[in-house]
Structure formats: C-alpha cells, structure tokens
Amino acid sequence: MVQNLSKNESFNTVTLDVRELEPCEPMVRILEAAEQLGDNDRILALHRKEPFPLFSILKERGYNFSTDKKSEDLFEILIWRTS
C-alpha cells in the first residue's frame, strides 16, 4: 500500500502542525487538508502521537502515508494521494 517516494520527484509539501490541538481536531485538520491535495502535493503533518485511527481512514480514502518518529512527542506523517 505504502509507496516509497523518489527523491527526484518534485512535490509541493504543505506542513501542518497539529501538536497543540485536542483530539480529534488533528484528524479533522489533516483530513480536510488531504481533501485539497493535488496529484503533486503532499502533507507533512507534525503530530504528538502516532494517530492509528487516522491511518485507517487515510487508507479507506485512498491516500498513501508514512510515519517517522522523531521523538517521544513528535511524529512526522507524510500523506499523498495514491497515483
């Protein structure tokens, strides 16, 4: 399901910091932003936790995503449309 992103591909990356939002507002913000994504766009969401429920919705809606744990309270989640 999750594809590797080629470093040579050019993407417009929107950074979305949801670390100071209460549950479930991070999910709302991220999914609303995801609805606006074009084929060459991606979202880099900064999250306090690994949002497992969000992942299942992203999968259902046909998005790809990957996560990178930077620290105990910083997870970087990259989201893009399935081509």
Added chain:
Amino acid sequence: MYRGLSLDQAPPEDIPLRFFLTAPIFGVLSGLILTFYAHELVGSRWNLETIAFTHSLTLGWLTMVMIGAFYQMIPVLVGGSVPFVFLSRYVHAFLTMGTLCLLFAFFFSQYISILMILAGVLITVALVLFLVPITISLFQVKANGRPTVFAMRFSVIALTGTLLFGLLFAGDLAGLWNYPISKTIATGIHMVFGLIGWVGMLIVGVGFYVLTMFYLTPVFGNKLAAYILVLMGVSIVGFPITVLFEGDLFLLLISGFPGFIGTILFSSRVYRILAKRKRKAIDATMKFWWFGLAFFPIALLIPWLPISTEKIDTLFGQFFLIGFAVSITSGMLYKIVPFILWFHRFSHKIGKENVPLLRDILPNKRSNQQFICFIVVNISMFLGIVLETIWIVQLSGILLSISFMLVFLNIFSSLRIAQKG
C-alpha cells in the same frame, strides 16, 4: 527514515459500548448492596455480602470497563488488531451472566454450590475468550520504546493469575475442593494480582499514553515509565511470594515497598505534567484523574496503619476501589465513549461536511454533575467508616447508586446526541 503501516480499523462501536453500558448497572447494584448490607460490609471482609460488593465493583464495573476499553485501545493506542473480535460479544454475555451468578451465590446460600460452579465456568469462559485474542495482539506489536504495551501485557498476565486464584475460592465455596493453601494467603495473592496487577498496571500504562494526548501535557517520559513498571512489577511478583511463604512483617514491607514507590512516582509525575499542560481548560475527566491519583499511593499505605483490621479493610476498599480505580475509569470512560461515537459516526464525513467535536457529544456539564456526586459519595463513605455510623455508610451507598446511574445516563445521552448528528 519513513516506514509504512498497515492497520485494521477499530472494532464496531457496539463492542466497547455494550461493556460500557453494562458496567454502570453493576455499579448501581454495588451501591444497593452497600445500602442494604452496610452492617455486614463494615463488619468484616469475609462476610459474603462484602465479597459480593467488592466483586460487583471489580468484575461488574472495573473489569467490564477495562475489557471494553481493551478492544478499543489495541487498535487506537497500540496500533494492533484483535483477532476473532466477534468473540467479544460472547465475552460480554458470559461475563455479565457469570458476575450475576457470583453475586446471587453470595446472597442465596442454599444454592451456593450450583451458582458458584456456574459463575466459575461462565467467568472462566469469558476471560479465556478475552485473554487469548488480546494476548496474541499484544505480543504481535512491537513494544520497544512503548511502556504502555509492556504494562498492558503485564496486566493481562495478572488477570490470568487473578482468575486462577479466584477459581480456588469458587471451587471451595461450591464444595468441589478445599483450599490447598490458607484462605488469607490465597486472598492476599488474589487481591495483589487483581487490584495492583490487573487494575493498577493497566491504569498506569494507559496513563503514560493518554494524558499527553488528551490534555496536551509534556510527555510522561519512557525512562521513568520503565522504572515505574519495574518497581510495580517487583512488588506484584515479590509480595505474593512473600505471602505464600508466610514471610514476616519486615519481608512484607520490603516486598511491597518498590510498588509503593512506583505509585508515588507515577502520581507525582502525572500531577507535574498536568500542571504543565497546554490545554488550560479543566474538564470533569481531568478532575477524576486528579482525585483518583491522590488515592493510589494513600490506599497502599492503609494496611500499615495502626487501626482495627475492619477499618483497614473498609478504608482500603474505599480508597483503592472507589477513590482510585472507579474515579480514573470513570474519567477515562468520558473520553473513550465520545471518541468511539465520533469515530464511527462522523469521521467519514470530515472534509465533506461539518462534524461535531468530542465535547459536543458528551457535554462537560453532565460529567461534572456526576463528578460532584462522586465526591459526595467518597466524603460520606469516609465519614461513615471513620465515625462508625451505619446510616452515613448507607447514605453513601444510595449516593453511589445515583452516581453510577448518572454515568449510565450520561453515556446513554451521548448515544442519542451522536444519533442526531
């Protein structure tokens, strides 16, 4: 480096909700037992009515809520999936029937043998059907750097131990066999596994994770969390061994001390991170945490106080079961229920239409009213026990029933609010 995830969805909403709607009914029942049998309850912990009261709370409320929460927490907190999740509906049915049989057995002594056998079989089937899939899912996920997963694993192992020692009692009361060890020793081990291992460990483990998420606090800290788990683990294993080999008071103190320090570290750290939270609003769920945490270490000090055995037992029961465990599980319930309803009924609409927030589904005003009632329960119960005044204890029983009834109504009304959308 980025890594991909493949996850199953959360369980259908009816699974956790059926546990959460049944638990307050047992809570109401606990209050009624306290009201009608207050004399017996403050008299001795060995009275059958007292055992009925404690099990109505521990199995009917605590275990019911915790099992329902487990099915929700595995996918949401841990990122795992529970195999054979449909079995959970049987878990709920068998646990409800088994707990009822157990309670009836204590009040209808002429049928105690058959009711105890029924209770033993039903509760065992329920817990096996719960434990096997949950244990599989907990050991399938990576626990590295995630103390919550370790705590959850520990708690399900402790539940297994609690069940085994509980069956010893059930078999004895049913006339199937005699205790292979002394009743006091077996009770001590049953209680440590059940209260500290199953209930305490799960609350601590979940606390490591959810406080940061719900209240935007600084992280708990994995290193400190690991120390706390080790300290509690040492006592949960060490104390029963000391009890089993009839160790003296000094050895009991030594084996229980690390766990006590663990609870102090946990409570003080939680107070500290809550004080530094970014979300400044104070809702009822946070008050339940504040209130409950204070009782955690204090409850463990009570058995060492120079007061009568009866008072120690009743105060410990109040402080640990109601002050600490019921308080925190109530607070958690008020967070979990709106989330479940929101997730299943509104998350698919995000980006397409406006969706309500969690606080719209379970308004804080309602949970706050129940919190106030719960405080009055604790004050009246404490006064009743200390002043040895039965009518005050009975009053606390009535209030306890009302408090649990409010929990039920609050959950039920959030279902209706979510229905309307």
